[in-house]
Amino acid sequence: MNKRVKFLNTYVDALTMDETLEKIQEYIENKACIQHVVINAGKVNLMQENEELTQIVNECPLINADGQSIVWGSKFLGNKLPERVAGIDIFTELVRISSEKGYKPYFFGAKEEVVEEVVRRFKEKYPNLEVAGYRNGYFSQEESKKIAEDIQKSGADILFVAFSSPMKEFWIREHMDIMKVPFTMGVGGSFDVVAGKTTRAPKWMQKLGLEWFHRFIQEPRRMFKRYIVGNWKFIRLIISQKCMGNTSK
Structure with missing residues (x-):
């Protein structure tokens, strides 16, 4: 059972990156079909105004502190988190682990040229990576069910959804029962970073x-x-x- 601490109207699991990755691999191996979420200042702000988003986040079995602001804020309010566990770092580490363990990731979101470049770069870096599939993030509501069915047919072990919040949380929750993917996480703008469209801040x-x-x-x-x-x-x-x-x- 994760050590979970209260934070405003939500929760955060007090886990390190290594502990988080170990937990995720357990979910994948057990075919758990879970929705994962990370929280940062922006998402916390959205949750103050959106009860549906708050419910979805709080029902996720794994919630990580994506922003350093969450780590600092939690400490200020009396709870210490071990470290920041950024969503983009979970994402890239899971791709590496997938290449080693044979997990099949599916990449969903962003523009067509961006998601294609993401797949190309990961395949170049990890030649053994078996990609279940990929698709851009531009579609009508009427296409959603067909997309979810295609993801299910792909046999994906992990699904990365690159939409903004709260759209990604809503879409994942609505289609989880159709997709039946062991581990699904929203990765926001991470595809743009991996594809080189935007850059990430230096370590300092x-x-x-x-x-x-x-x-x-x-x-x-x-x-x-x-x-x-x-x-x-x-x-x-x-x-x-x-x-x-x-x-x-």
């Missing part, structure tokens, strides 16, 4: 919790509301919780 910025700022300066107009407005909203939530005397234990 990641350690200082400034990865959001690196993303912001790449697309300041598009990311202003998400990061500048959103980060201030998140800080207010944490301070408000602390002032209420609730340490989230």
Whole structure:
């Protein structure tokens, strides 16, 4: 059983990266068919306004702290998490593990040229990787069921869904029973990073919790509301919780 701590209106599993990867492999080997989620400041903000998203996240058997802000915020509220476990790092590590253990990943999302480049780069890096399939993230609601059925037929062991939140959480939950994939996770904009369309912050910025700022300066107009407005909203939530005397234990 994971050690799970309360954080505002959600939870976080107090696991390291190695412990998380070990747990995921257990799910895959047991054909568990679970939905995985990571939380960061932006998702926590969305969850304050969206009860359906909150329910989906809280029902996931594995919830990781994607943002350094979650680690710091949890400590401020009285719970210490061992480390940040970023979604993009889980994603890339699972692809590596898949090449070693014979798991078959399916890549779903982003533009066609992006997802094709993701598959090409991973196959180049891991020649033994057996890709179950891939598809871009542009489709109508009427196509959703057929896409889910195709994923099921592919025999995928892992599904990576590169949509934004909360669309990816909703879509995964709605189609899990059709897809029957042992482990499914949303990876947001990770395909763009792997394909070289966007860059990831250097390690020193990641350690200082400034990865959001690196993303912001790449697309300041598009990311202003998400990061500048959103980060201030998140800080207010944490301070408000602390002032209420609730340490989230």
